Amino acid sequence: MTEQVSSEAKVVVGLDFGTTFSGFAFAHKAKPTEIYTFYEWPRATKPYCKTLSGIYYEPGDGSTTQIKSWGFPALHEFTKDVHNLQRARQRTADLPPVGVFLVRFKLHLASKDSGESSAARLPPGYNVTKVISDYLREIGASILRHLRTKFNDELTLDQVQWCVTVPSIWDDHAKKQMEVCMMRAGLVRGSQSIIGSPHPLSIVLExxxxxxxxxxxxxxxxxxxxxxxxxxxxxxxxxxxxxxxxxxxxxxxxxxxxxxxxxxxxxGGTYVDEQFNRLLFTRIQCLPQYLQKSSSFMSEIFKRWEEIKCSFGDHGTLGDSFEIQLPGKLAQEWEDYDSEHGLPPRDSYDELELTQSDMQSIFDPVVEQxxxxxxxxxxxxxxxxxxxxxxxxxxxxxxxxxxxxxxxxxxxxxxxxxxxxxxxxxxxxxxxxxxxxxTSRIARKTYGFEVSRSFKPGDPEDSKYISWVGAEKKCDVNFSAYVRKGDPLDVDHCVSKDFSPLFPGARNMKLMLYSSNETDPKYTQGPGVDSKEEASFTIDITSSSHMQERPTVTVSMFFGRSAIDVKAVGKNFGTGQIQEFQLPVEFTGDWV
The missing domain is CATH 3.30.420.40 (ATPase, nucleotide binding domain)
Structure with a gap:
């Protein structure tokens, strides 16, 4: 049963949870043209509309550890703790470790079809749902505090409409996972949370x-x-x-x-950072060993790199080289390393020079993509x-x-x-x-259900794809398409089809939804088949169990929205009550 919302939301918040940085904008519905962006992030080096998408946990097991800080303060505290620990270890080796600092965790939601992710593997005890939910909980609380200063101290989440942005190339699993994280963060009510805004979460394509x-x-x-x-x-x-x-x-x-x-x-831009990182470690070959003794200086190197990255290509830097100053001890170890390994000496070891050619080698692979x-x-x-x-x-x-x-x-x-x-x-x-x-979108994939029909010549012969109903041989892995890749779909575009259970007396009927990159897929499974299971829907047909005739269920899918919705209703039985689903109903991934 859908919860009755007592009143309309008063404030709309657009939350851009990004790979590197996150920010938000908001407007009061009474003044919809006055949209404000927040710029006052703590520990920001300059006024910017976003904070770092980073989180720092206390040391300990990921299932019970506490959040120490998030955003820019997380980087600051982590860097300070590492520096203090490395100084202390010069006096004693028996010291507790620093906490867990995580960034780029949003990339764990990206489909493998999107390319190779630069996200580091999460430590034991942490999973992507927990980390993202924790981050959203912290930024959500900060947003609510700010809204109260702008409107009134009595503002609650009941009066907030959340809009979360996601890449349009994300699949339905990733979109649903974002919704789950918003619920677990306590920002939106639903199956995962009894607290938060009662207004439905709006998923907006970036x-x-x-x-x-x-x-x-x-x-x-x-x-x-x-x-x-x-x-x-x-x-x-x-x-x-x-x-x-x-x-x-x-x-x-x-x-x-x-x-x-x-x-x-x-x-995106973080992949330019990855290219710079590769050049840094290739050029200064003793750097991995040096970092075991001291690493706090790396924040200054990446701060300087960020300045260089943001200015490269403007008219004032055309043809120029860029320099990054290095700590004296690292410069000495670099010089000693080159000498010991017979490498030609450099003009200077006190700085890392990045020529125009170096910069192009860093930028061009990502720019060309x-x-x-x-x-x-x-x-x-x-x-x-x-x-x-x-x-x-x-x-x-x-x-x-x-x-x-x-x-x-x-x-x-x-x-x-x-x-x-x-x-x-x-x-x-x-x-x-x-x-x-x-007004309308283009289908990125072909969507349809797995259905059983009479066996035809050419169908897969493998027994796991075949069943018998009475004396009739059935092929159980047929792709019944609702929409095809490339189809234009008006928002709220609805396609309905009728389904019946294979056997009489069934109390529920399970439908498996599949997607395919092909425009006309024939099968959901089998050798060489390009189909992916997206979700499963268990439809209650208990009220049809007394019927002599086979019950029929009309299943309607709504496309053209930012996410797919499904509704089912008994066609020749029941009271006409609609069963509603949103993708995916049963998660087929292992990320929860």
Missing amino acids: PEAASCYCHRNMPDLELKAGDRLLVADIGGGTTDIVVQEWMSETPNDYRVKEVTYSTGGLC NLGLIADQLSRTSNVKVIFVVGGFAGSPYLMSKIKERFLGQVEKIISPVNPGSAVCQGAVMLALNPAGI
Whole structure:
């Protein structure tokens, strides 16, 4: 039974939980055009719309350990504790370890199809659901405290509508897992929590939120019906690209439809950091041994690297080399290492020099991946007028210069808005206040149920794919498609089909939902079959057990939303009560 919500939400919060950084925007429903982004994060080195997506636990077993800090303070405290421990170990070796510091844990939700993740394996006792839930609980409490200072001290979660942004390339398991984490964080009520906001969680796709933000903040675009725009949301971990068509006849009425299914991959800004890390350890070959004695200086190295990364490619640094100062002891060990191993001496060991060639070798592999994703989307359609580039990595002058160099001429304009890092959280609030802004989406996969039918020549002969009902031989692994990959789907697009149990007297009927990257899959299982089990639905048909005739259940699936919903109702039995499901009902992964 669905809980009755006593009143409408008063405040809408758009939470952008990112791979590297996280932030939020909010608006009061009484003043929907006044959307604010939070900038006052503790321990931030400069005003920024996001804090670090990091969490620091006390030492101990992951199942019982306490959170020490989160966000930027987590990095600060972890670095300080490591430094103090290494100094103390010079006097005694019998010292307790520091706690567990975790970052980039969002990447554990990404599908393996998206590419190789840079997320480190979680330590024993920790799992992705726990870590993300813990982080969301902390940032959620901080958000509520801030909202109370802006509106009133009596504001509760009952008055808050949460909108969480997710990459459009995430599969339904990852979207559902985000919802589970919000519930376990106590921010949203549901099957996992009796506390939190009673208002349904809104899952907002990141490039769609960015598109809405860009439209509102760029009034001079002059889009007309039929114009198409490409949104490239290039964040810390993921890149998400979507092409939309402007549907409105008036400039202030935001209405778009998706033209091609969204694509993307794991090629955000953190993968540039990974490239730099490889160069650092390749160049300073004694660094692994030195870090065992002292590692606190690494925070200063990465702080300087962040400055270099953000300025590389702007007009003031063209042709320049960059220097990173090194501690004196490391410089001496580096020089001694090179001498002992017969390596040619360097002009200076006091600093690490990064030439233009070095910088290009760091950036280009990641930049080229992004250019390839944009080019692929442009090849799927025509009449694209403008490219919007948003996300944290959109602040890179080098990335923007390469995008313009490659695609100006194919499109009229390439624009990165002011404060591209806040585009997603602000756009999420806008879409929550204007849910009709997205009129249709393109199916990224083919979806359907596994059904049994009469055996035909060519069906799999393996006994595990075959059953007998009476004297009739059945093939049990047939793919009954509801929508096919590439189909345009209006929001709330509904497809209904009738199903019956194989045997009379059944009290429930279990349906297995599958997806496929093929447009016309024939089977759900078997050699060479590209199908994936997404969820299972157990439908209660107890009220049909007295029937002589076979009971029939109408199963309706609703597509075109940010997540898929399923409803089932007895067609020739029962009271017409609808059983509702949201993907996935029974988790098939091992991540909980």
